[in-house]
Every structure is written in structure tokens, then in C-alpha cells.
Amino acid sequence: MSSVVVIAGYGFREAVRRKVFTVVVLLTVVFLFLFWLANHYVFGELSQITPPADVNVDTRTFAGAFMFGLAIFATLFLGVVLAVFLTIGVVSGDAERGLLQPLVVRPVGRSTLLLSRFLGAAGVSVGYVLSVYFAAMVITGLTGSWWPDRIVSPGLELAFAVVIVIALSLLGSVVISSTANGIAVFMLFGAGLVAGLLGTIGHALNSDQVKHASTIAAWALPFEALYQDALRMITENASGLTGFLLQLGPFGGAYVHGWGVRVWSVAYLVGVLAVALFGFSRRNL
């Protein structure tokens, strides 16, 4: 257990020392400022927007959910950037640079080493995602007097989505070079986002085939399903035209959701980590 703490601490220290962490923190500060500015103007003009009498839309809920949905997307994106850059080279990159060999020959065990690095990266990334998530929520809440229907659960799902990306990135680092791994993980991330949008389009067009393709993608890349579910939960109680319009927007949806996909996400994470551990145990360094 003490080895886990030592290596996780080593990874944590490496994470906060790296320039990417500073860059992400700076980007986050810029993002949160711009997000506050956007909320300030959107909610400032909300009182002047009057929908037609026969259109029953809760403009505050629509604006709040849309803005906070945007923040959730940005949080996921920044969280994934941080997670990927913390983990793309944990095995291949560190082995090429000669950082890994002195650690691996110690009587710690390769599985302990990899799991500890996973825990270190997950600790940093989860802390980051939850911080930005709640900061954005507070900005929207205080600026627009709108709060999501579910406060904690969407943030946890978002953080778990990033944890799955970390596991995929670690698996990639076992089998391919750092550069190739970075490209591969971002392509997977992009594919997941496109699949989510595809699902929204499929439901708007009522196309079973498009919906089916989106569903398969959501199960294959469950971080996308968790992200969509987080978006769904922030307006869980919205109904009528407001709920319908939100579902059609880029930050609505979640056509694969519920406990099924959450349990699957846990199993998926365990599976990806198991494959990564097996690959690392057999890898020549």
C-alpha cells in the first residue's frame, strides 16, 4: 500500500510540475472569466426576450441549461486535455526517456506501478473536473439565478467520463508511442462527441439507423454516454416545449442513460485497466 502512495505521489507531483497543468489552469481561468461574461450578458438580456404567446418556453431554464451545458462540454474537453497529457507517455514515453526503468526494477510490481500512476492522474483530473464543474455552476447560479435539477450526480458522471479516458490513454501508452497515443485518444474522444451529436440528429429526424449507430458508439465509448447523461440530468425535470428544445440542442439528449450504462462504464474501466496491466506485464522495456 505504501508503494501505491509513493508512486501516486510521484505521479501527482509530476502532474502539477508539468507545463501542461499550468496551461490548463490558465485556460480554465480564461474560460471561467469568459463564461461569467457570457452569463452576465445572456441573463441580462433575458428579461427583454419575450417568446410568442403560444410558445410556452421557460426562457431562464433554457438559457441556464444551455449555458451550463456549454460549460459541461468545456469542462469535459479541458479535463480530457489534462488527462491525456498526463498519461500519454506513462509507459512508452517514460521508457523512451529512461524514467521508467529505474522504477520498474524496484520490488514494487508493474501492476502496482501502473495502477498508482492511474490513481495519481485520476486524482488530479477528477479534482480538476469537479472544481471547474462546480465553479461554472456557481457562476450560472449566481448570475442567472438558475440551478440545475441535479447538483452532484452530473459532476460525478463527468469526472468518471474523464477517468475512462485516462484508462484508455494508459492502455495506449502501453502499446504505442506517446505521439500516436495522443492522436488516438483525441480521435476516440472526437468520435464519441460526433456520435452524441449523431444521436441528437437521429432523434430530430426520427431515423432509426442513425439512432442505432449513435447507441452503438455510446456503448463502445461510454465516456460519451456519461457526458450525455450528465447533460440530461441538469434538466431532468424540464418538460414540455422547454425540455423538447433542450433535447434537440447540442447540449441535450442522452439517449443511452441510466444505471445500465453506469454499470457498463465501471465494467469497461475495469476491462481497459486489466488489458493495460496485462500488456504492461509482458512489455519489454
Place this chain on the structure above:
Amino acid sequence: MHAQYCANVSTALAVRGLRKRYGSIEALKGVDLEVGEGELVGLLGPNGAGKSTLVKIAVGLVRASGGTAEVAGARAGSRSARAALGYLAELFRFPGWYTADEVLELHQRLAGSRGGAPERKRLLELVALDEAAKRRVDGMSKGMQQRLGVAQALVGEPRILLLDEPTSALDPVGRRTVRLLLEELRGRGVSVLLNSHLLSEIELVCDRVAILLGGELVAAGTPAELSRPRGVELETDEGLRTVEGALRDDVPRLVGEAVRDGRKVYGVRVLTSTLEDTYLEAVGGETD
């Protein structure tokens, strides 16, 4: 032949029939080698001979394709084998933001060493880095980092040290520091497998030498065993005269003949090949 490679002392490292294949390339073709307790063995060979592969298998970084490797009686790569060894890779790096003291502390914790600050201080003194304990790695010269690497390998008082080119980045003073350190370790009963291109260094410190070529062990023995007689050199009033093919036992006869011939003999030297000659002979002039 096998018996020649193996020391008759209890074994710190035992490699038998070791094979390693990388795709179509056979890096090791059934190598036998032993390093006894307190023995200092030098591993020589041109690049690509399989030296680093052998060392990496012994420390558990690479999986063997065949044969066996044991460290302190435990399967190479196992936890108990790794607990018994110290290793310095040919290409290694420590995190730049760590100080020398922090690097050693990290490795103490991973090795389960209870030596604490006194052990770290002693190790830094051993490699002449005691003044740099608080200096960050990224502020150190390559030579200082290499000496720190040697100190790191010694954390936890390992039974056997496997050093892959430990002096490649060192200046003559740094090499001397490491050489004296190796001699001191041998005195304490620590076994060492030293992989180096520096023949003079190996010749100076090693008890035995093993030469690898193309994944096979082509020569092994003590430096004296490996040296070949090259004749006897007589210094007389007529100058230097070399009698090719003559051995040490021929010296009395050669001196007697010279004296009988009326020559004044000022000195006699038995010529033997150097380790470099032996090495070049063994590898057939193959260059790196």
C-alpha cells in the same frame, strides 16, 4: 567450456541457456554466465552483441525467450530477485525537479530501505555528491547524474549490482571515483556485473571477463587467463630483442644463452596480450 564461465562460489547471478529473440533477430543464443558472491565480472562485446539484453533480462525489464536467469536464487524479474539487486541502466533519467536527496529517498521508499537520511548521506558521499544533495537533477551535469545513478543503484544495500555503462559520461576523475567504489563494494562482498566498453577499466577492476558476440559467449575467464603469451623481451647492451613465441619458462634459458654469447643483460620482460588484444581477437575485429 561451460565450467570456464562459471565461478565456484555461491551464485549472485546465474544465467543458463539464455535466449532472446526480437522478431527475426536472435539477440541471445543460449548464454551461460555466473556471477559469484563478491565477484566483479565485466561484460564486453560490440554494440548489438546482446550485453544490454542480458542485463535487462536479469533485472526483469525484458522477458527471455528461453533458458533461465536467477538473481540471488530467485527467478529474474520476480519480486525477491528485484529486492536483491541494484541497477543502473545505460540510458536513464531522473525527474528534473527532484533533488539528489529526493531521488534517493524515492528509491529508498520503493526498495523498502530503512536507511533513512544517514544512508542517503553515505551514498552521496560515496559518489562524491555530498555537496550536491539539495541540487535539482536538471541543474546537474551528465556526469553528476550518472554518479547519482550509481548511488541510486546502491540504495537498500543490494546483493548484486548490474551496471550498464556506468562510466560512459564521466570524466577521468569521475571514472576513478566509480572504480574505487566498485573495489570497495567487492571488499564488502557485493557482486557486480559491469557492462562497459572501457576495456582498461574492466581490466583494472574485474575478477573475470565475459565477451559476447552476436548473442553468444565467445570468451570468458580472468584477465590473466584470457591473456595470451606474446614472447619475451630482452634488454641487452645491443638493445631490445624480442623472442616471439617464448614463454615465462624460457626466460632462464634465454638469459643464459645471451650471457654465453657475451651479451650484458639489463632486463627481461615477459610479454602478454592486453585485454584489448584478447577482445579484438575474440570479436574478430568487429567494430561497433
